[in-house]
Amino acid sequence: MSSSDIFIGETIGTAILILLGGGVCAAVTLKASKSRNAGWLAIAFGWGFAVMTAVYIAAPLSGAHLNPAVTVGIALKDGRWTDVPVYLAGQFLGAMIGAALVWAAYYGQFHAHLTDREIVGGPGARKTSAKAVEARETGAGPVLGIFSTGPEVRNAAQNLTTEIIGTFVLLLAVLTQGLNDEGNGLGTLGGLITALVVVSIGLSLGGPTGYAINPARDLGPRVVHALLPLPNKGGSDWTYAWVPVVGPLIGGAAAAGVYNMAFA
Template sequence: MSSSDIFLGETIGTAVLILLGGGVCAAVTLKRSKAVGAGWVAITFGWGFAVLTAAYISLGLSGAHLNPAVTVGIAVQSGEWGDVPLYVAGQMLGAMAGAALVWVCYYGHFQAHLTDRETAGGPGAEPVPAGGRRSGAPGPVLGVFSTAPEIRHPVQNLATETVATTVLVLAILTQGLTEGLALSGTGVLVTALVVVGLGLSLGGPTGYAINPARDLGPRIVHALLPLPNKGGSDWGYAWVPVAGPLLGGVLAGCLYRLAFT
């Protein structure tokens, strides 16, 4: 595949991934959405369908990595690192574009949610009048864009993201052991179901980023968007959903080489 195919495939695919994945988070979170309060199961299946759709779209162009941890895991497994920067560049651009599209699609809902005195301050916070919110504190809609831990324990949070991503990437790498599966619709479906399973089983502690671009790109967009009372983007935690998945990708690649080759 050509460099342009890789870049376009990863950009388009990751944009669709974040549009649909961030979209379900917005639908469940924002006031006056028809899906508000639908809960964690809706989010996990929404992200699974987002992976399914995005991977189908981009598979023929770029192989549908859509995740720097997957790209790194494949590079460790294969020893081929030349296209890694190109894949990651497309993934980051796509993730930011997808997050911006979520904002466009839910523009009125963001405005309504963030200017409501009961929700603008976030859970347990003082109501915030229009025009003022404590800077730096995680905002009431940050979860639409990126992840956050339920219990802030960096070692545990890092371990959770690492373990979950190792399972994801190993499941993707081992598809190559079944003839034709890795480049088929069945392989895409298997990956989407793995993502649903990870969300249900291991998503509770951290929100299962399992993808550095999925978390970092939208977090940057959250920081840049002109949202009223949006609060901070929680940059103190932002390294965990980047470092954990990358470490998981490396571990999965090493495990594959150790156990399956």
């Protein structure tokens, strides 16, 4: 596959991943959404289906890594690093495009949510929730969770460990069961397997941090959150932003090491 195919495939695929994954978060979170308060089960399955859809779209062009941790893990497995920068560029650009598309699709809901005094505070609000107080202290705005992840208990060591463990499980499954015949991306069956693994990680390990398990999935939309003209959007929680980048990269590298020792 050519560099242009890789870049186009990763850009389109990651944009679809974030559009559908961020979309389910928006559907569950935002005021005036028919799916509001549908819960964590909807989010976990929504992200799983988002992965499956994105993989099937991008696989013919790029092998559908859609995740820097996957790209680095495969490179560590086979020792080929030439195309890694192209994969990463497409993934981060696609993640930003996908996040912008979520905003466009839910434009009215974002406005209704972020101008509701019960949500953002101000005159007329009955009370300030503990979550709202924490958000002000940490710089996490009221819709940041639609774009990127954040911890329920803010402890850097634990949060990093959770992301490492979740990504380790994802990459070990990809490397052992999900790769195509060439070993450089996800195949047709691999897309389904990976989607189900993502659902499993979400249900079992996603509660503490929101399970980024993908640096592009978190960092790209966080940048978009910081740039979008959203009223009362609050901060983008940059003090936490390194955790969902570093943790998945460590977890992916660890999975590649275990794969090379035990399975290769």
